[in-house]
């Protein structure tokens with residue numbers, strides 16, 4: 001069964017999709033169970049992904065990458081996440097946040113920080129969420145205060161992918177206290193070896209075990225004033241634009257996970273016997289599989305349609321939020337049905353279906369919880 005068909009992937013993204021497919025089958029799928037169980041950062045797979053030219057290559061060619069389009073990034077997301085969500089996230093987080101630097105940074109910043117990511121010499125990450133809130137972007141408490149020719153960062157960040165592993169992070173911090181709460185935030189390049197930066201891994205998760213998130217404490221963490229990205233006070237708006245792209249990639253996470261659940265359930269019911277026949281012969285089981293497939297195709301079509309809208313700048317916030325909600329919730333529903341169809345074996349922790357079941361809990365949360373996405377869909381509905 002091949003669920004990640006070439007259509008609806010546009011022609012321009014098909015070659016990269018094939019590269020990602022072959023890489024995922026050779027390096028991600030065979031290692032998924034082991035990395036999930038050990039909960040280790042998949043350095044070897046990450047390095048293989050770099051050698052294959054599939055990591056951090058959304059960076060433009062000018063700065064050492066392959067200039068992957070949104071469609072190419074989405075095609076890769078689907079393939080990686082079908083093979084394994086934890087390893088898939090690690091492969092995709094290597095350049096997380098650099099799109100903002102690419103679009104808003106100075107030449108000097110790009111030479112010093114973007115090029116090494118595109119050339120796979122540095123890892124990065126994006127630090128927005130905090131211990132007290134992840135959803136309220138205009139309520140974050142970490143501050144950056146100007147002191148001479150430096151910015152001084154104080155506060156905490158939580159859930160930050162690559163907080164321990166990265167060479168530098170894009171950090172979202174409060175730089176003023178004005179009435180317009182959306183104009184109070186700015187973004188900074190923060191090298192992780194700066195004095196006053198401390199990060200440790202957060203406790204082990206139920207899913208995505210091969211990706212690592214951290215708790216960061218900034219204590220009088222000083223970076224040069226030249227590390228401000230773009231304009232002071234524009235951080236919230238740069239982030240909102242960045243999330244429109246990110247949520248399409250997360251749509252791909254949902255599609256990939258849903259595909260994994262359907263494949264696994266399909267194979268199981270065609271093999272398992274009950275009452276003298278294979279389980280797939282029961283009509284109610286066929287209906288479950290029919291519903292899973294229908295929802296999968298609906299979600300995948302929406303995600304690819306949304307990718308076109310985001311790429312062309314046509315109501316990007318509205319389309320990106322719909323894609324994220326539909327795909328991640330389809331993955332969750334397909335995993336739930338897939339578990340039921342596995343009977344008792346569903347709860348064996350080494351089964352792929354139970355790994356997928358645990359993983360699907362996570363994309364409905366990250367890049368903005370789905371409740372907040374629904375707020376965006378309503379508020380940004382074109383009328």
Ligand SMILES: Cc1cc2nc3c(=O)[nH]c(=O)nc-3n(C[C@H](O)[C@H](O)[C@H](O)COP(=O)(O)OP(=O)(O)OC[C@H]3O[C@@H](n4cnc5c(N)ncnc54)[C@H](O)[C@@H]3O)c2cc1C
Pocket residue numbers: 125126127128129130131132133134135136158159160161162208213362365366367368369371372375
């Ligand atoms: C595996 C993983 C990786 C992550 N990686 C990163 C990363 O690299 N960088 C980063 O900055 N963050 C990252 N995050 C953090 C993630 O973005 C936040 O967890 C998410 O935004 C939710 O924030 P929260 O956990 O603080 O939940 P809260 O904001 O406390 O929300 C809790 C719940 O309250 C409800 N709720 C909250 N607000 C509303 C609302 N407006 N309307 C209706 N209901 C609401 C929802 O049910 C929500 O689930 C990651 C999280 C996970 C789990």
